[in-house]
Amino acid sequence: MWSNAARNDWILLAGFSLVVLCLPLILEPIGAAYPALMQKFCIFGIFAIGFNILFGLTGYLSFGHAAFLGVGSYAAVWSFKLLTMNAIPAIVFAIVCAAVFALVIGYVSLKRSGIYFSILTLAFAQMSYNLAYSVLTPLTNGETGLQLSLQDPRIIDALFVAPQAGLPRVNLFGLHTSGGGYAGFYLCAAALIVCFFIALRIFRSPFGLMLRAIKSNQTRMRYTGFNTRPYLLAAFVISGMYAGLAGGLMAVTDPLVGAERMQWTASGEVVLMTILGGAGTLVGPVLGAAVIKYFENIFSSFSATTLQGVFGFLPDVIERPLVSFLSLFVGDGWNLTLGVVFMLIVIFLPGGLMEGLRRIWSLFGRRPGGGDKVPAAQTQLAE
Amino acid sequence: MTARNVVLHVADVHKRFGGLHALADVDLQVEEGTTHAIIGPNGAGKSTLLNVCIGRLAPDTGAVVFDGQVITGKQPHEINQMGVVRVFQTPEIFSDLNLLQNVMVPAFAKRDGAFRLNAMRSVATRTDIRDEALHCLEEVGLLGQKDAVAGSLSRGDKRRLELAMGLVQKPRLLLLDEPTAGMSRHDTNSTIDLLKKFKGRGMTKVIIEHDMHVVFSLADRVTVLAQGRIIAEGSPDEVRGNARVQEAYLGGAHP
Ligand SMILES: Nc1ncnc2c1ncn2[C@@H]1O[C@H](COP(=O)(O)OP(=O)(O)OP(=O)(O)O)[C@@H](O)[C@H]1O
Ligand SMILES: [Mg+2]
Numbered sequence: 001m002w003s004n005a006a007r008n009d010w011i012l013l014a015g016f017s018l019v020v021l022c023l024p025l026i027l028e029p030i031g032a033a034y035p036a037l038m039q040k041f042c043i044f045g046i047f048a049i050g051f052n053i054l055f056g057l058t059g060y061l062s063f064g065h066a067a068f069l070g071v072g073s074y075a076a077v078w079s080f081k082l083l084t085m086n087a088i089p090a091i092v093f094a095i096v097c098a099a100v101f102a103l104v105i106g107y108v109s110l111k112r113s114g115i116y117f118s119i120l121t122l123a124f125a126q127m128s129y130n131l132a133y134s135v136l137t138p139l140t141n142g143e144t145g146l147q148l149s150l151q152d153p154r155i156i157d158a159l160f161v162a163p164q165a166g167l168p169r170v171n172l173f174g175l176h177t178s179g180g181g182y183a184g185f186y187l188c189a190a191a192l193i194v195c196f197f198i199a200l201r202i203f204r205s206p207f208g209l210m211l212r213a214i215k216s217n218q219t220r221m222r223y224t225g226f227n228t229r230p231y232l233l234a235a236f237v238i239s240g241m242y243a244g245l246a247g248g249l250m251a252v253t254d255p256l257v258g259a260e261r262m263q264w265t266a267s268g269e270v271v272l273m274t275i276l277g278g279a280g281t282l283v284g285p286v287l288g289a290a291v292i293k294y295f296e297n298i299f300s301s302f303s304a305t306t307l308q309g310v311f312g313f314l315p316d317v318i319e320r321p322l323v324s325f326l327s328l329f330v331g332d333g334w335n336l337t338l339g340v341v342f343m344l345i346v347i348f349l350p351g352g353l354m355e356g357l358r359r360i361w362s363l364f365g366r367r368p369g370g371g372d373k374v375p376a377a378q379t380q381l382a383e
Numbered sequence: 384m385t386a387r388n389v390v391l392h393v394a395d396v397h398k399r400f401g402g403l404h405a406l407a408d409v410d411l412q413v414e415e416g417t418t419h420a421i422i423g424p425n426g427a428g429k430s431t432l433l434n435v436c437i438g439r440l441a442p443d444t445g446a447v448v449f450d451g452q453v454i455t456g457k458q459p460h461e462i463n464q465m466g467v468v469r470v471f472q473t474p475e476i477f478s479d480l481n482l483l484q485n486v487m488v489p490a491f492a493k494r495d496g497a498f499r500l501n502a503m504r505s506v507a508t509r510t511d512i513r514d515e516a517l518h519c520l521e522e523v524g525l526l527g528q529k530d531a532v533a534g535s536l537s538r539g540d541k542r543r544l545e546l547a548m549g550l551v552q553k554p555r556l557l558l559l560d561e562p563t564a565g566m567s568r569h570d571t572n573s574t575i576d577l578l579k580k581f582k583g584r585g586m587t588k589v590i591i592e593h594d595m596h597v598v599f600s601l602a603d604r605v606t607v608l609a610q611g612r613i614i615a616e617g618s619p620d621e622v623r624g625n626a627r628v629q630e631a632y633l634g635g636a637h638p
Contacts, residue, residue, distance in 0.1 A: 006507060198503075206491055206509065207502040209480075213488045216477040223437060223475070225463035225492035225552070234500055 009200055016283065017193045024185075030294075036180035036253075037297055041290040042188035043249045046195045048273040048285035050242020053199060054235050055271070056280035057208060059215035063118045063267050064105065064125030068098040068240040070132060070262035072247025074139070077146045077257050080170065084156040087172045087187065091248045098244020099237055101128075106236035110229060113218070125267050132259035145258030170252050177252050184253040191249060192286070195242060200282060202238070211235055243270075272338065276345055278354030287353050292338065299337055302330035387414040390556055390587045396435055396445035398428075398611075405431045406442070407611040413556075413604075418578070418588045420602035420619075422595075424632060428611040429591045430472055433558050436589075437469045438462045449556065460497045466555035470562055472591075474541035476548070478534030482525055485533050486516035486547050493552045519547040522577060524570075539566040546574070550581065557581075559590040563597055575600050599623075607631065 019026065020042070027033040051065055072094035079090040109120040132140040140146055148167050157168070169176045175183035202208045214221050214228050221228050251257055260266070269292070277288025304327040311319050329337045349356050391413040398406040405428045413419045421429050434440040436447050438459040446455040454462050468489075477485050490512045495501070507513075520526045523543040528536070533544060542562060549557055562578075563571040571594065578588065578601055592598050598605060598619065605622040607615040609631040615622055622628055 003507075006505065201505070202502050204505045204507070205502045206495070206504065206506050207500060209484060209488065209506055210491065213477045213480060213484075216479040217475060220475045220477065221488075222459040223439070223463060223469060223471075224489045224548070225460050225497060227458070227460050227497040230498045230500075234502075238502075 005204075009204065012282070013193075013197055013200060016196055020189045020192055021186075023189070024182075032294055032297070034180070035182050035185035037293070039180075039185040039188040039249075039253050040293050040297075041286075042185070042192040043246050043253075044270075044273060044289035044293055045192050045286035046188075046249070047243055047246035047270050048277065048289040049192075049195050049199050049282075050239040050246070051270045052239075052274050052279060052281075052285040053202060053211075053242065054239035055274055056285070057203070057211035057215060058232055058235050060110075060113065060232060060236070061118045061271070062109075062121040062236070062239075063264065063271065064109075064121035064123075064128075065239065065243050065270055066262050066264070066266035067105070067125040067128040068102055068243035069247040069250070069266065070128065070257070070259070071101045072098045072244035073251045073257035073261055074132070074146060074247075075244070076248040076251035077148070077255055080148055080154070080251070080255050081152040082155065084154060085168045085170050086156075087170055087177050087252045089156075090170075090252060091191075091245065094248025094251070095241050095244045098247065099241045102237045102240025102244075103233070106233050106240065110232050110236065122264060122267070125262060126264060129259055129262040129264075132262055140257075140259060142259070145256055147256045170255055178254055180253075187252065188249050191245065195245070196282070196286070203282060207231070207234070272342055276342060276352055278352030281352070281354045284352050284354040291353065295337070295341075296334055299330050299334040300332070303327070304331075306330075387416065389413065390415045390450055391436070391589070392448040393432065393436065394446050394448060396432075396442045396447070398431055398435060398440060398442050404611045406435070409445075409608075409611070409613055411606060411613070413587060413589055415587055416582075416585050417603040418582060418590060418601050420598045420605045421589065421591045421608055422593070422598060422605060422622075423608035426610075427608040429608055430560055431611075432608070433469060433560055433589070433591065436462075436558060437467060460492075463492065463552075464497055466552075467558065468549045468552050468554035468556070469558040470542075470545050470549045470560060472560035472564070474538065474545050476533045476541055476544055478532070480533055481530050482520060482533055482536075482544060483513070483516055483529040485544055486519050486551050487512055489548045490515050490551045515551055516547075519551040522550065522580075523547045524573065539570055542566060543570070543574070546577070553586075555587060557586055557588045559588060559592075561591055561593065563592070563594055571597065 023038050023041070024033045027038065032038070047065070047069060051062070055061055075097035076090035076094040079093045083089055105121065105124045109117055109124065112120060134142055150167065154168070170178040172183065172187055177184040177187050210221070210226065210231050214231060218228055247261070250261070273288035273292050274285045275288070276292065277286065278284025304323060307323045307326055307330065308319070311323055314322065327333070345352060351358075389412045391411070393409055393411040396406050396409045409432060421432065423429055431440065435442050438454065438457055442455060446453050448454070449462070449465060449467055452465070454465065454467070477488065480488070487506070494512060517526065517529065520529055523546050525540065525543055525547065533541070536544060542565065546562060563574050566574065575597055582588070590601060602619050605617065605619050606613055607622060607625070607628050614631055615625045615628050617625070
C-alpha cells in the first residue's frame with residue numbers, strides 16, 4: 001500500500017512536469033502560449049506552492065508574503081548590479097535574503113496565532129513596503145524602482161568580458177532569460193517543477209505530517225511532546241524562500257523592481273490563488289495562480305471599445321447600459337471580477353477548483369459501487 | 384508493602400481560580416509501577432490536579448516532582464519528553480487526520496524528539512513507527528478503522544484512540560482522565576484488561592475514574608478528593624469503608 005502511494009507520487013510528478021513543459025502546446029488553443037505570460041504562470045505558481053506550505057499545512061494565514069517576493073526581486077537586481085548578469089547567483093541571493101527576512105518576521109509573528117498572526121505579518125509587509133518606497137531609497141531607488149544602469153560595477157562580469165555598449169541582458173550561460181523569450185520561460189518552468197517536487201516531499205514527510213497535526217490541534221501537539229514553534233518557523237521560512245525564489249525569477253525575466261511588488265494587494269493575491277485553487281492540495285495553488293493570471297491577462301486588456309465590438313449587434317438602448325455596466329469589470333476593473341469570482345468560489349466551492357474537479361471526476365469517472373472508494377483523509381493527501 | 388521508588392510527588396500544591404480553592408494543600412505520592420486512582424465528586428479538582436502535573440496550569444504554591452526532578456515551570460512538551468503522558472477527559476485528538484496518523488504522530492515525538500526537521504524523507508519509509516502505531520491500534524481494537532478520519536469516530540472510540548496515542552509513547556507515567564466515560568460495558572471491560580496488561584510492563588498510572596468497577600479492578604491505591612482537598616487515602620478496601628468518603632459522595636462534603 002505504501003509503495004503504491006509512492007508510485008502514485010511519481011506519476012503525479014511526471015504528469016505535472018509534462019504539463020508544465022508542454023504548456024506552449026497546451027495553451028496554444030486559448031491564445032496564451034507566449035513566454036511572457038507562461039513564465040508568469042510558473043512564477044506565481046512557485047509563489048503559491050510556497051504559500052500553501054505554510055497556509056495549507058499549518059493553517060497559519062500570512063498576509064505579508066509579498067514582502068519576501070519583493071526582497072527576492074531586490075536581492076536579484078542587486079546581484080545583477082554588483083556581481084554578474086548570470087541568473088544563478090541572483091536566484092541564490094534572492095532565496096537567501098528572503099530566508100533571512102522570513103526568519104526575522106516569522107520569529108516575531110509566530111508569537112501569536114490566528115488573526116493576530118495575520119495582522120502581524122500584514123504590518124510587517126506594509127512596513128517593508130514603506131521602507132522600500134521611501135526610507136531605504138539608496139537600496140531600493142524608491143518610487144522609480146531599482147533598475148540596471150551602465151555605471152554598475154558588475155565585478156565578476158568585468159573580470160571576464162569587456163563591457164559592451166548598452167545595458168547587458170540577464171543570461172543563463174549564454175541564453176537570454178529576460179525580454180520574454182523561451183529561455184526565460186523554460187528556466188521558470190524548471191524551477192516550478194523542482195519546487196513542486198520539494199513540496200511533494202514535504203507533504204509526504206514526517207515534517208509535513210507534524211504541520212498538519214499542528215493545524216488540526218496545536219494544543220494537543222504540545223502535550224504530545226512537540227515543540228511546535230520551530231516547526232511553524234521552519235514552515236514559515238520555507239514558504240518565504242519560495243516567495244524569494246519567485247521574486248528572484250521575476251527579476252531574472254525582467255530586471256526591474258518597484259516597491260509595489262511588496263504591497264498588501266500582492267500579498268492578498270497569493271491568498272486568493274491558493275484558496276481559489278484549493279488550499280492544502282498540491283496542484284491547487286498552481287492551478288489557482290495560472291487561472292488568475294490568465295484571466296487577469298484577458299480581462300485587463302478588455303476595454304469599453306472591445307465590449308462595444310462584442311455587443312454591437314444589440315439595439316443601442318440595451319447596448320449602452322450593458323456596456324457601461326460590464327466595463328466596470330474589465331480593464332482596471334478586473335479586480336472587481338476577481339472579487340466576485342472569489343466570493344462565488346468560497347461560498348459554493350470551499351475546497352477550491354480542486355474540489356470542483358474532484359466532484360466532476362466522481363460524477364463521470366466513478367460509478368457508485370465501483371469499489372475503489374478512498375477515505376477522505378487519504379484523498380486529501382493524494383492530491 | 385516494600386518501599387518503592389516514588390515516581391510522582393505532588394508536593395503541597397495550592398491552586399485558586401478567583402475565589403474558588405480548586406486545590407488546597409494537595410500532597411500526593413505515587414509509587415513506581417502502581418496504579419493510583421483519584422476519585423471524588425464532580426468539581427473536586429481532579430482534572431485540575433492533572434493539569435498541574437503536565438504543565439497546563441501553574442500551581443500558586445507547591446511543586447510537582449517527577450522522578451526526582453521538579454517539573455513545575457517546565458514546558459508541556461518537555462514534561463512529555465520526560466515520559467509523562469496524559470489522556471484527556473474530553474478526547475483531544477487530531478480530528479482531520481486518520482487513525483493511523485493520529486497514533487504515528489505521538490510515536491514520532493517519542494522517537495525523534497520535540498523537534499526534527501526531516502522534511503525530505505517520506506513517512507512511508509518509517510516502517511518502525513508505522514508498525515508501532517498499528518500495534519497500538521490493534522491493542523485498543525481500532526485496527527480495522529485505521530484509515531478512517533478521527534473526527535468521525537464515536538466518543539467511546541475517540542477515547543480508545545487517545546489511549547492508543549498515549550500507549551504508543553510507552554510513557555513512564557500515564558495520567559488517565561476518566562478513560563472509560565462514555566464507553567459501553569463491553570468496551571470498559573476490554574479497556575480494563577488492556578490497562579492491566581500494561582501494568583505488568585512496569586508503567587505507572589494515575590487514573591481518574593467515576594466508575595467504581597474500574598477503580599476496584601485496577602487500583603492499588605486510592606486517593607479521594609473533595610472540594611480540592613484530600614479527604615482519604617488508602618487501599619481500595621480501606622477507602623470503601625471510609626465514612627467521610629461516603630459522606631462526600633452522598634451529601635455535600637464538609638472537610
Ligand atoms: N481553568 C479554569 N478556570 C477557572 N475555573 C476552573 C478552571 N479549571 C477548573 N476550574 C474549576 O475548578 C473546579 C475543579 O475543576 P476540575 O475540572 O478539576 O474538577 P473535576 O474533579 O475534574 O470534575 P469532573 O469530575 O466534573 O471532571 C471546578 O469548580 C471548575 O469549575
Ligand atoms: Mg475532570
